[in-house]
Amino acid sequence: MPTPKHVHDAVRNTVRSLTRTLTMPQTKAVQELLIGLLRDSTAVLNHLNRATNVRIGKQSERYRRHLENIDITHAVEERIFRTLPPLSKNTIIAYDLGDIAKPHAKKMEGVHDIYDGSERKISRGYELHGVSIHNQPVVTEIHDAGCKTLNQVREEIIDRVTKKVGTKGIWVYDRGNDDKKLFASNVRRKLRFIIRLKKNRKFIHHPSGMKQAVEDFLPGVYDVRVPGQRWVYTLVVYEHLEEKTPIRVLVRGVKVRRAKAIISTYLLRWDIENLYKQMKEKFGLEQIRLLSLKKVRNLLALIRLATSISNRAFAELVEEEQSTATFELSMTFKAFCHHRCLTRNRFAFTSFLKEHAPTLHPRERQRNVLQRSLFSRRVIRAWEREAAEMGVC
Template sequence: MPREKSIAERFDAYVEKVGGRLYKPCRRFLREALFGLVENRSVLLSQIGRALDEPRRLIHTEKRLSRNLGNERYDDAAVEQDYLSLVAPILRDERYPRPVIAVDLSDIAKPRAQKMPYLSTVHDGSKDELATGYQIVSVEAVGVRGRRLPLLSRLFSKVSPDFKSQNATTLDAVTTVQPHVPPDAFWVFDSGFDGHIFFRHFDEIGIRYAVRLKLSNDRLLRTPEGTMKVSETVELLPQPHTHRTKYHRLTLTGRKQVLQLGFVRDVHLPAYTPGGRPSKKDSGETRYSLVVARGMGLKPLVILTTEDVQTKEDAGRVVDIYLERWGVEEANRFTKQGFDLEDVRALTWTGLKRMVQLVHLAYGFLALLVHGPRKQVERIASSFKAFGPVPEYLYYRLLEGLGRLLRDSMDGGP
């Protein structure tokens, strides 16, 4: 039986895999930055520098880290691709029989920042108000028993020179990840992705997907009953079927939610003219199903999917798959709270985007540990002083107990 690798050995192997194509000083920076993030759980260079505990004044360590954070020889695209190549095989084992790929937009609110580059107006989800800051597009895979595997995370700003549009930014993220996931993966998108541009692109690249539709959207649907708006379709559609949600953790009571379901087969979307107006023709050969679920809030959950929904069981599976998408929002909260991401203070655009990628890589390392030997992970998580058993979502505890295990390995090179 092969010897179980230590956490330090797994960390070194991880850095070599994702940073193997980097210039050696940049690879050293990657290693130090990841260690500092998991040790002091902060994106501040001063905290990362304190974690390194070098035999020199802290200000000199900070300056070196700052230079490397903006180093032009650091290849962000290579790191992103090498990370995806590293985690891709996991999506093809029994823990991901048909992985759900969740795509989400989140924000970093910086209401007091003044000198940070390309600040723009964002919707602060935690306060439900407009604020100054940046946006992040995230892609994450969900497997059996709620297993998570982060795939991509990119910072963007609507006023940066490299920005084309929010749609283009999101579609580029999907296109980057798509070659690394199994062909039968099922993609899930929230209501911000219900534009005809997204549907056309998704059909062109050949993915299977589900998108939540906004009731307020005046989108037209061609159904067996005729052409009508989404809101009209939902109003006329009966929901006679009962469905108990798959995951009880979705409710505050700890009980599985009971929903009323209805569905429509053979739904088509109208084509759109170059001016953005719906035409009398269908957008293509793609046939959709529409699933409506009531019981989770004041408004019904309306999902348009490429799945062929023929029975109430099919409709229930689509709802459960969509609810699994909420896991990526839980991951967004973890990266903000676990690494204090909203406290990022880099003063260059390259540094800001790179720090978000570094936090993503630190979270990715934790996810790979969770996918490794279970006993090893539970030993780390149990070392964090807390009441109760080790929880299913154990990333917070894992992060608390990880830094000291890597301390002894930081004396060597990359």
């Protein structure tokens, strides 16, 4: 089956917008890497585009050289922002810290001790700052522990995103961002937010003035203040599951009619967790084997871009399911999911692209058999015209 046309168009237009400041060899390398990620679903450079006639070692060395000499992280972020659907008042903007676990890496630049969320233990690797909007990884940034703190990078990322989207949307944070400085900075920015709290966070109950830890509040909705701050927040405590401890969130700017509705809104932040999972499982994020931190950042940007293209193509397929142009593609995708016992979601669509779109490959310029290194194309074309006039085949 041929590759979906809108996937081809998305790749071509994306590469064109990214490579305006790059040289032709760099542009070709970026295009090959992006297509290789979509088609081969791996971040190991030796495993990308193996069908070419170039030796694998020589090709991967070329990729490494270009990844060191370019910087496309900002261009990728701008591209994803431009392709986002319009934000509404209640669009979820999920911020979370992730990780790239590299427990056996010894020579990779910038690797340090992290908490591996998948294995729930201390490991080696990189920490990630991530922001997702509409199933798109708008920000996925490696934290450089030697330069800035987590809080400093978080503030910079929030500033960058708010310059693009303004005060629209609801910011949702996990309990790892339980920080009263973050509470205050979000209020000053006039952002609406929901932040999950740790059990030892202390508040002042607004009507009574009693100071107590959040774990001492019974399920319900309360007006509270943070010690040392003048703003009033809403504390929501809700028993989501009987066997689990209640979920406790701090809310500002969002109308709280029912505790359950607020917790349901908070749980939508799992979108960014699923994006981390998608990049790790479907694009081999933790398989990166590059010594330079700059190379890792550029390859991570391309993995984000491949994830964005795949998710955007799936969203278009869902919206235009009954369209004549996508009917065959939609039916083939349904049959693929049925055969593999998969739910029709963006994870399955990424696997579908890998298996049913083998024709996705870089466009190669056809080599002229008369081309010689000593002669220009203009001279060769003149020879071809003369030969045609003389009737020489």
